[in-house]
Amino acid sequence: MAVMRASVDRIARRAAQLAGIGGSGTSVSRLGLTRDERRAHELVGSWLERLGAAVRHDEAGNVFGRIGGTGPAVLVGSHLDSVPTGGRYDGALGVVVAVEAIEALRSAKVRLRTPVEIVGWADEEGVRFGIGLYGSLAAFGRLPKGAAARADTDRVTIRDALRALGLRGDPTKARIPKGAVRAYIEPHIEQGPRLADRGIPLAVVSSIVGILHARVTVRGRQDHAGTTPMDQRADALAGASEMISAVESAARKRGAAVGTVGEVAVRPGAKNVIPGECVFSLDIRAPKDRTLDAVARDVERTIRAVSRRRGLRASIDVLNRVPVAPMDRTLRHALGRACHAIGVRAPELVSGAGHDAENPALAGIPTGMLFIRSTGGSHSQRESASARDAALAASALAHALTDLSASYWDRSRPSGPRPGRQLT
Numbered sequence: 540m541a542v543m544r545a546s547v548d549r550i551a552r553r554a555a556q557l558a559g560i561g562g563s564g565t566s567v568s569r570l571g572l573t574r575d576e577r578r579a580h581e582l583v584g585s586w587l588e589r590l591g592a593a594v595r596h597d598e599a600g601n602v603f604g605r606i607g608g609t610g611p612a613v614l615v616g617s618h619l620d621s622v623p624t625g626g627r628y629d630g631a632l633g634v635v636v637a638v639e640a641i642e643a644l645r646s647a648k649v650r651l652r653t654p655v656e657i658v659g660w661a662d663e664e665g666v667r668f669g670i671g672l673y674g675s676l677a678a679f680g681r682l683p684k685g686a687a688a689r690a691d692t693d694r695v696t697i698r699d700a701l702r703a704l705g706l707r708g709d710p711t712k713a714r715i716p717k718g719a720v721r722a723y724i725e726p727h728i729e730q731g732p733r734l735a736d737r738g739i740p741l742a743v744v745s746s747i748v749g750i751l752h753a754r755v756t757v758r759g760r761q762d763h764a765g766t767t768p769m770d771q772r773a774d775a776l777a778g779a780s781e782m783i784s785a786v787e788s789a790a791r792k793r794g795a796a797v798g799t800v801g802e803v804a805v806r807p808g809a810k811n812v813i814p815g816e817c818v819f820s821l822d823i824r825a826p827k828d829r830t831l832d833a834v835a836r837d838v839e840r841t842i843r844a845v846s847r848r849r850g851l852r853a854s855i856d857v858l859n860r861v862p863v864a865p866m867d868r869t870l871r872h873a874l875g876r877a878c879h880a881i882g883v884r885a886p887e888l889v890s891g892a893g894h895d896a897e898n899p900a901l902a903g904i905p906t907g908m909l910f911i912r913s914t915g916g917s918h919s920q921r922e923s924a925s926a927r928d929a930a931l932a933a934s935a936l937a938h939a940l941t942d943l944s945a946s947y948w949d950r951s952r953p954s955g956p957r958p959g960r961q962l963t
C-alpha cells in the first residue's frame with residue numbers, strides 16, 4: 540500500500556483558520572445556522588474545491604464536497620458549529636482531518652474505486668434551536684416534526700435562519716436519498732481523558748451511548764418559612780434534593796452509566812418562602828439500552844417513593860430518548876487495521892457524548908468513528924488536541940478509505956489484526 544502521509548502543518552494551519560471564525564484566543568463561539576458557521580462551511584468548501592471536489596450546500600445548511608464521480612459514496616466528516624465560548628477542536632478538527640485524509644490520498648496518487656464525500660454538518664450542538672445533531676438529523680430524515688418553526692431566544696426560527704443564509708427555509712429538503720451513502724465515518728476529538736490518561740493518540744469507537752433527557756416537576760406547598768412547623772410542610776426543594784441524590788447513586792450502582800442533574804429551578808425562589816415547586820433536568824446515559832432503562836427505572840421509583848412519603852406530587856416528562864448507536868463491525872475492524880498500519884494500537888471506546896454519527900447509524904447505514912486524543916475536557920476554551928495526533932487520524936482514515944474501497948465494497952471479507960481491547 541502506498542505511504543499516505545498527512546501534513547501536521549496544514550492541519551495546524553487549517554484548525555487555526557477555522558478557530559478564527561467566531562473565535563478569539565482559544566475560545567470559539569460559532570453557533571449553528573449563523574453567518575459565522577456559514578463562513579466556516581465556505582472555508583471548508585474552498586479547501587475541497589482545491590482538491591477537485593464538487594461542492595454543494597444543502598437545504599439544511601450542511602456542506603458537502605464530492606470526490607470520485609457519481610454513485611453511492613462513503614461520507615466522511617463532522618460538524619463546524621460550537622457551543623458558546625467553546626473550544627477550537629470539537630467538530631472542527633474532525634472536518635480538518637477528513638479533508639486531510641483526501642490530501643494524503645491525493646499526494647500518494649491513490650485512486651479510490653468508491654466516491655468519497657466530505658461533509659461539514661450544521662448546528663450539531665443544538666444551542667440556538669434546541670435540536671442537537673440538527674444537520675445530520677435533516678440529512679438522514681430524522682428531524683422532529685415542525686422543526687423549521689423552532690425559534691431561538693430572539694424568536695428567529697430555523698426557517699428564518701436558513702433564509703438569511705440564502706436557502707429556501709425547509710430543512711427536510713436536505714434528506715439524502717436512500718442508497719446514496721454506503722457508509723459514514725466521523726473523526727472527532729475524544730472530549731474525555733481516557734486516551735490522554737493512557738498515552739494513546741487514537742481510538743476506534745464501538746458504540747455511542749444511549750441518552751435519556753427528561754424534566755421532573757415536583758410540586759409541594761408554598762408557605763411561610765417562619766411559621767410553618769417542620770412536620771407540616773410539603774417542601775418541593777427538600778424532596779427534589781433527595782431525588783437528585785438518587786440520580787447519582789442509581790448511576791453509580793451500574794458501572795458505565797452516568798447520571799446528571801444540570802438544571803434546577805425553585806419557585807417562588809425567596810429565602811423566607813418554603814419552595815412550592817421545583818423543576819429539575821435529568822440526563823442519563825449508558826452504553827447499553829437495558830442499563831439505561833434500569834437506571835431510569837431506579838430514579839423513577841425513588842421519585843415516586845419520596846413524593847409519597849413527603850406528600851408531594853411529581854411528574855416526569857421525557858424530552859428525548861436516543862437508543863444506543865452501535866458502530867458497524869466491518870468499519871470498526873477497518874479503522875482498527877488502519878490505525879495498526881500507521882503504528883498505532885488503537886483501543887475501542889464507547890462514546891459518552893452524542894455525535895452526528897448516531898443518525899446514519901440509526902438510519903441503518905454502516906457507521907464508524909475514530910477518536911483523537913484530547914485534553915482539557917471539552918465545550919470550553921481549555922479543550923485541546925495536537926495537530927500531530929490529528930495527522931495520525933488523517934493517515935489512518937486515508938488507509939481505511941483505501942482498504943474499504945478495495946475490499947469491503949467488493950464484499951470480500953477483510954482480514955488482518957482485530958481492533959484493540961475495549962477500554963472503559
Ligand SMILES: [Zn+2]
Binds near residue numbers: 629630663
Ligand atoms: Zn462534537
